[in-house]
Amino acid sequence: MKDIKEKIQSLRQQIRKHDNFYYVQNNPQITDQEYDRLFSELKKLEQQHPELITPDSPTQRVSEQPIDGFAQVTHTIPMLSIDNTYSAEELKDFDQRVIKGLGTKNYQYVVELKIDGLAVSLRYEKGILVLGATRGDGEKGDDVTNNIKTIKAIPLRLEDQPPDVLEVRGEVYMPKKAFAKLNEEKEKQGEPLFANPRNAAAGSLKLLDAKTTAQRNLSFFAYALGETSEPFAKTHYESLEKFKKIGLPVNPNIKKAETIEQVIEICNQWEDKRFELPYQIDGMVIKIDRLDQHDILGTTGRAPRWCMSYKFAAEQAKTKVLSIDVQVGKTGILTPVANFEPVLLAGTTVKRASLHNFDEIDRLDVRQGDTVIIEKAGEIIPQVIEVKKEFRPKEAKPFKPPTKCPVCNSKVEKDPDGVYVRCVSSNCPAQLKEKLRYFAGRDQMDIENLGPALIEQLVDKGLVKDFADLYKLDIFALASLERMAQKSAQNVLDGIEKSKQAPLARLVAALGIRHIGIQNAEILTQQFGSIDEIKGAAEEEFTRIEQIGPVLAKSIYEYFHNSNNLKIIDKLTAAGVNPKQKQTKKGDKLSGKTFVVTGTLENFSRSQIEQTIKDNGGKISSSVSKKTDYVLAGTEAGSKLDKAQQLGVKILNENQFLDMIGKK
Ligand code: IVH
Numbered sequence: 001m002k003d004i005k006e007k008i009q010s011l012r013q014q015i016r017k018h019d020n021f022y023y024v025q026n027n028p029q030i031t032d033q034e035y036d037r038l039f040s041e042l043k044k045l046e047q048q049h050p051e052l053i054t055p056d057s058p059t060q061r062v063s064e065q066p067i068d069g070f071a072q073v074t075h076t077i078p079m080l081s082i083d084n085t086y087s088a089e090e091l092k093d094f095d096q097r098v099i100k101g102l103g104t105k106n107y108q109y110v111v112e113l114k115i116d117g118l119a120v121s122l123r124y125e126k127g128i129l130v131l132g133a134t135r136g137d138g139e140k141g142d143d144v145t146n147n148i149k150t151i152k153a154i155p156l157r158l159e160d161q162p163p164d165v166l167e168v169r170g171e172v173y174m175p176k177k178a179f180a181k182l183n184e185e186k187e188k189q190g191e192p193l194f195a196n197p198r199n200a201a202a203g204s205l206k207l208l209d210a211k212t213t214a215q216r217n218l219s220f221f222a223y224a225l226g227e228t229s230e231p232f233a234k235t236h237y238e239s240l241e242k243f244k245k246i247g248l249p250v251n252p253n254i255k256k257a258e259t260i261e262q263v264i265e266i267c268n269q270w271e272d273k274r275f276e277l278p279y280q281i282d283g284m285v286i287k288i289d290r291l292d293q294h295d296i297l298g299t300t301g302r303a304p305r306w307c308m309s310y311k312f313a314a315e316q317a318k319t320k321v322l323s324i325d326v327q328v329g330k331t332g333i334l335t336p337v338a339n340f341e342p343v344l345l346a347g348t349t350v351k352r353a354s355l356h357n358f359d360e361i362d363r364l365d366v367r368q369g370d371t372v373i374i375e376k377a378g379e380i381i382p383q384v385i386e387v388k389k390e391f392r393p394k395e396a397k398p399f400k401p402p403t404k405c406p407v408c409n410s411k412v413e414k415d416p417d418g419v420y421v422r423c424v425s426s427n428c429p430a431q432l433k434e435k436l437r438y439f440a441g442r443d444q445m446d447i448e449n450l451g452p453a454l455i456e457q458l459v460d461k462g463l464v465k466d467f468a469d470l471y472k473l474d475i476f477a478l479a480s481l482e483r484m485a486q487k488s489a490q491n492v493l494d495g496i497e498k499s500k501q502a503p504l505a506r507l508v509a510a511l512g513i514r515h516i517g518i519q520n521a522e523i524l525t526q527q528f529g530s531i532d533e534i535k536g537a538a539e540e541e542f543t544r545i546e547q548i549g550p551v552l553a554k555s556i557y558e559y560f561h562n563s564n565n566l567k568i569i570d571k572l573t574a575a576g577v578n579p580k581q582k583q584t585k586k587g588d589k590l591s592g593k594t595f596v597v598t599g600t601l602e603n604f605s606r607s608q609i610e611q612t613i614k615d616n617g618g619k620i621s622s623s624v625s626k627k628t629d630y631v632l633a634g635t636e637a638g639s640k641l642d643k644a645q646q647l648g649v650k651i652l653n654e655n656q657f658l659d660m661i662g663k664k
Contacts, residue, residue, distance in 0.1 A: 004045060004049060004052070005052060007045060008042065008045050008046065008049070008052055011038055011041055011042040011045070012042060012057055012058060014038055015035075015038050015039060015042060015058040016058060016155065016157065016247075018030055018035055018038070019058065019152055019155070020155070020247055022035075022152075023152045023153040023219070023249065024153060024155075024244075024247065024248070024249040026252075039058065039059075042057070042058065042059060043059050046059055050605050050607045050608050050611075051605045051608070052605075053605060053606065053607045055128070055156075055606065056128050056129070056156040056157040057156075058156070060149070060156070061149050061150050061152070061156070061214065062149075062150050062210055062211055062214045063146040063149070063210045063211075063620070063622065065610075065614065065619050065620045065621075067146065067208050067619075067620075067621045067622065067623075068208070068594055068619075068621060068625070068627045069208070069625060069627060070142035070143050070144060070206070070623070071142070071143040071623035071624065071625045072136075072140050072141070072142065072143070073131065073133040073136075073140065073141050073142065073143045074139065074140050075121060075133070075135075075138070075139060075140070075141065075226075076167070076226070076227045077167075077226055077227055078138050078139055079119060079121060079135040079136075079138045079141070079169065079226075080138060080299060080302065080303050080304055081138065081302060081303050082285060082303050082304075082307050082308065082309045083300075083302075083303045083307075083308055083309070084283075084308075084309050084310075084311050085308055085309065085310050085311070086310070086311055086313070088264045088267075091260055091263060091264055091267070091286070091308070091310060092260055092264075094260075094286075094308045095260035095263075097305065098288065098297065098305075098306070101296065101297045101305055102293055102296055102297065107288055107289070107290065107293055108256055108257065108258060108288075108289040108290070109256070109257040109258075109260070109262075109263050109286055109287065109288065109289065110236050110237050110240075110254060110255070110256055110257070110286075110287045110288075110289050111254070111255050111256075111257050111263055111266045111267070111284055111285075111286055111287075112223060112251060112253070112254050112284065112285045112286075112287070113251055113253055113254075113270065113277075113281045113284060113285070114281050114282055114283040114284055114285045114309055114310075114311075115171040115173050115221055115223075115251070115279065115280075115281055116173065116196070116197060116198045116279075116280040116281055116282045117171040117172050117173030117174065117197070117198055117201045117202075117279075118134065118135065118171065118172055118173075118198065118201055118202045118205065119134075119135040119169060119170070119171060120132055120133060120134055120135065120141075120144070120148065120169070120170065120171075120172050120205070120220075121133045121135070121141070121167055121168070121169050121226055122148065122154065122167065122168045122169075122170070122222075123165070123166075123167045123226075123227075124158055124162060124165070124166045124167075124168070125164065125165055126164055127157055127158040127159075127161075127162050128156070128157050128158075129145075129148070129149065129154070129155070129156050129157065130145075131143065131145055132144050132145045132147070132148025132149070132154075133145075134205065134206070142206065143622070143623045144205055144206065145622055145623070146210040146213075146622055147204075147205050147206075147207065147210050147213040148172075148205070149210070150210055150213050150214035150218075151172065151218045151219065151220055152219075153219045153220045153249045154220050154248075154249075155247045155248065158246040158247050158248070159245075159246050159247045160245055160246050160247075162246045163228050163229045163230045163232060164229040164230070165227060165228060165229035166228050166229075166232070167225070167226030167227040167228065168222050168224075168225065168226065168243065168248060169222070169223065169224040169225070169226050170220055170221050170222035170223050170224065170248075171220065171221050171223065172201055172205055172218055172219070172220050173197065173198075173201050173218070173219055173220070173221070173279050173280070174197045174200045174201040174204065174216065174217065174218055174219075174279075175197075175217065175219060175278050175279045176197065176277075176278055176279060176280060176380060177217075177278065178216065178217035178218075179194070179196075179197040179200050179280075179380060180380055181217075182194065182200055182216065183200075183380075183381070185443075185517065193381070195377055196280070196377055196380075197279070197280045197380075198280070200216075201218055204216035204218055205218065209547060212519060215519075219249075219279070220249055221249055221250060221251045222240070222243045222248040222249060222250055223240070223250070223251070223285075224236075224239075225239045225291075233291065234290065234291060234292070235289045235290050235291060236287050236288070236289050236290075236291060236294075237254075237256060237289050239291075240254060253270075256289065263286055266284070267284045267286075267310045270284060271312050274312065275315075275346045275347035276347070280380075281312075282311060282312060283309050283310050283311035283312050284309065284310045285307065285308075285309050285310075286307065286308045286309070286310065287306060287307045288306040288307070293306065294306045314375050314376075315345060315346045315375070315376070316345075316373050316374065316375045316385065317343045317344065317345040317350070317373070317374055317375075318343070318371060318372070318373055318374075318388070319340040319341050319342075319343040319350070319371070319372060319374060320340065320341045320369070320370070320371055320372075321338050321339070321340060321366060321367070321368055321369065321370045321371075321372055322339045322340060322341060322368070323338075323339045323368055324336055324337070324338050324339070324355070324361075324366075324367075324368055324399055325337045325339065326402055326406045327430075328405060328406065328407050328423055328428060328430035328431055328434070329431070329434055330431055330434035330435045330437075330438050330512055331422065331431070331512070331514060332405075332422035332423040332424065332425075332428065332431050333420045333421070333422050334358075334401075334402065334405070334406070334412060334420075334421045334422065334423060335354055335355075335356070335357070336354075336355040336356075336357070336358060336360075336361055336399070336401075337352055337353070337354055337355060338352060338353050338354075338355050338366065338372075338384060339351065339352050340352060340353070340372075340374070343374070345374060345375075345376060345382065346376045350374060350376075350382045352382075353374060353381075353382040353383055353384055354381075355384065357419045357420060357421070358399075358401040358419075358421060359419045360419075361399050361401075364384055364386075364387055365387060365389075365398065366384055366387050366399065367387075367392065367396040367397060367398060367399055368396060368397075368399070369392070369393045369395070369396040370387050370388070370389075370391070370392055370396060371387075371388040371391035371392070372384045372385075372386065372387050372388065373385045373386040373387075373388065401421065402421075405423035405425060405428055405430070407423070407428060407429060407430035408423065408425050408427065408428040408429060408430065410423055410424060410425030410427075410428060411423075411424055411425070412424065426564050427465075429459050429460070432459050432464075432465070432466070433452075433455050433456060433459050435467070435512050436450075436455045436458075436459070436464065436467065436470070437452055437455055438510070438512050439467050439470075439510045439511075439512065440455070440470075440499075441510075443506070443509065443517070443518045444502075444506055444507075444509050444510035444518070445499040445502050445506060445507065445510045446499065446502065446506070447470075447495045447496055447498075447499045448491070448494075448495035448498070449488070449491045449492045449494075449495045450470070450492055450495055450496070453483070454481070454484075454492065457481050457482060458473075458481075461481070463477055466568045466571070467510070467511075467568060467572060468568050468571030468572045468574075468575055468577075469571075470496055471496060471500075471572070471575035471576070471577060472575065473492075473493065473496065474493075475489050475490060475493060478492055478493065499577075500575075500576050500577050501579075502579060503525075503579055503581065504525045504529070504530065504531070504579040504580065504581040505518065505521040505522040505524070505525040505581070506518065506521070507531070507572075507577065507579055508521040508524060508525060508531075508534070509521040511559070511565075511569075513555055513556060513559040514555045514559075515551065515552050515555050516552065516555065516556060520547070520548070520552060523545060523546075523547050523548065524542075524545070524548070524556070525581045526581075527541075527545055528581070529580055529581045530578070530579075530580050530581065531569060531573070531578065534556070534560060535560045535566070535569070537557075537560075538557075539553050539554065539557040540553075542556050542557060546619075587615055587616040587617055587661075588616070588617040589616045589617065589660060589661050589662065590613060590616040590617050590618030590660065590661065591616075591617035591618070592617070592618075592619075593617075593618045593619070593629040593630060594618070594619045594620075594621050594627060594628050594629045594630075595613050595618050595619065595620055595621070595628070595629065595630050595631070595632055596620075596621050596622070596623065596624050596628050596630075596631045596632070596640055596644070596649075597609055597610070597613075597620070597631075597632045597634075598631060598632070598633050598634070598637040598638065598640035598641055599633050599634030599635050599636050599637030599638070599641070600634045600635050600636055601632075601634040601654050602634070602654055603654060603658070604654075609632070612661065616661050623640070624640050624643040624644050624647065624649060625647070626647055626649075628644070628647075628649045629649070629650065630649070630650050630651070630652050630657075631644035631649050631650070631651050631652070632652045632653075632654070632657050633651055633652070633653060634653075634654060
């Protein structure tokens with residue numbers, strides 16, 4: 001047993017070390033495979049010895065159970081915001097105020113990037129992460145500990161003897177690549193896109209299901225000190241150095257400056273270079289270095305006098321609209337797209353931009369031939385901001401929204417509740433192509449070798465009229481297509497054959513039901529074991545599932561009560577595409593009840609009690625709120641027990657709990 005404990009500890013140490021190399025220092029030392037091997041070895045040992053699991057183990061980053069809502073946290077020291085400047089002049093004014101406030105010219109600045117994400121506070125006690133909270137209104141934020149823990153750049157445990165209490169503040173952000181990928185997914189789902197990485201980061205941190213947050217690839221930089229149990233540093237720069245030493249990620253582009261002129265120069269350099277960074281910044285933050293001088297300068301209530309931000313202007317470009325196309329998506333939505341004279345903007349050549357919908361065209365009054373100003377929303381997605389009407393050619397006519405589908409000529413209709421116009425035909429080849437592309441996509445049926453060019457031909461030649469037709473294709477039909485030979489045709493057939501083994505959730509996702517991507521499909525198939533079961537369910541059975549709201553429920557129900565869809569599903573079944581999902585049978589003694597566990601229990605480790613509650617149909621939350629049904633308190637229960645008493649939440653001891661589940 002001692003050996004196993006030591007083995008587990010050594011694995012955890014190695015994993016933490018490599019997490020730090022990878023996520024904090026950006027300098028991985030082992031391959032992903034080697035890392036995965038360490039991780040699965042630890043996981044296996046912990047599964048065999050659940051009593052050895054500790055909350056700071058790298059395996060404990062993702063909490064399994066969604067929570068009902070966030071508890072409020074009062075910040076012991078308020079989280080202030082920063083005043084903004086927009087020019088060198090304003091920065092010089094700030095410098096003059098600093099000289100006046102300090103009564104001396106003896107001070108230094110630290111200049112940092114202003115990361116475009118959201119501010120959070122991380123509280124470490126005895127080196128262990130115990131609380132992660134959003135800034136909220138500066139006084140009170142949300143307890144988002146479960147979600148914070150999924151961010152790999154944030155250590156669950158600090159190194160090198162940090163103070164007993166150390167509150168660190170910093171920015172949670174979404175790297176540009178992760179942002180682009182997330183929006184791509186959203187677009188495929190026909191869901192509204194995030195306008196910029198900041199909104200995406202905020203949205204991801206405030207999800208009630210930490211499992212989803214874990215998939216969002218958030219990251220973190222520490223940039224300020226909060227409450228500490230003992231003095232931590234004399235200067236801001238020193239505190240950042242110490243953060244690094246104890247394992248916290250600090251942005252590498254931080255510079256000291258002696259004068260405001262040097263500050264301005266650094267700001268100007270980054271204004272040009274910012275597009276090379278893998279994350280978005282919207283300006284610079286300038287701070288007085290000495291912490292005693294922070295106290296002298298004080299705050300204006302809302303913002304400190306020792307800190308200032310310099311905001312960049314969004315980069316813009318001028319170009320010409322060559323034409324406006326209308327594209328048809330997989331759910332029939334018609335999206336207008338402007339084609340431009342190619343122009344360089346924020347690091348890439350931009351040739352086209354979505355105009356989103358016809359109301360937006362109306363609002364902008366953008367026409368073919370117009371000269372327009374474009375900007376990149378979140379530095380990534382180009383948008384038309386303004387039409388320069390003074391350059392409009394005389395012959396330019398207002399854009400007329402199509403009254404028919406531009407591809408199949410069928411009727412189009414405006415959504416009753418929205419701004420979207422759809423092609424309502426169920427036989428529109430453009431929709432079918434998009435649907436098939438999605439069906440075969442990597443997160444759905446993952447059909448190898450069935451790419452867009454082949455789909456194009458299959459639809460145009462009338463060989464495929466719905467998903468099920470894919471399973472009827474034969475080698476002769478395929479080999480007769482352009483750029484196809486016997487061998488490549490066989491590869492396609494193999495890919496199609498293999499997809500019959502795809503799990504149920506993937507098939508459900510592949511159908512392209514509105515709002516049902518792979519994540520929701522997985523939630524759904526935890527409750528329903530086959531397509532037949534889903535087909536037979538009443539709408540209320542869907543709403544009863546925790547994460548499925550009325551809009552999703554309606555969408556699923558309607559999909560499975562449309563005769564066209566049912567015909568295709570029957571064809572799929574007949575072709576052998578009919579996966580089954582094994583259901584894990586759960587008890588229901590604690591059905592629907594939310595538990596918070598606190599203190600040490602006699603008969604259960606933390607993971608055992610959580611599993612037991614879940615196995616009996618209950619839910620776990622990490623913080624006590626009015627929505628908590630029971631607090632299960634062991635010995636040495638702390639603040640959660642106090643909170644339960646305050647709120648009048650029912651408190652159970654271990655015996656009472658065992659009684660409830662009939663184990664006594
Ligand atoms: S310092 C009292 N440093 O900007 C000063 N903030 O507009 C505490 N931000 O709420 C914050 N990068 O979310 C600081 N290097 C940086 C920052 C930074 C981004 C954010 C932060 C703050 C907001 C104010």
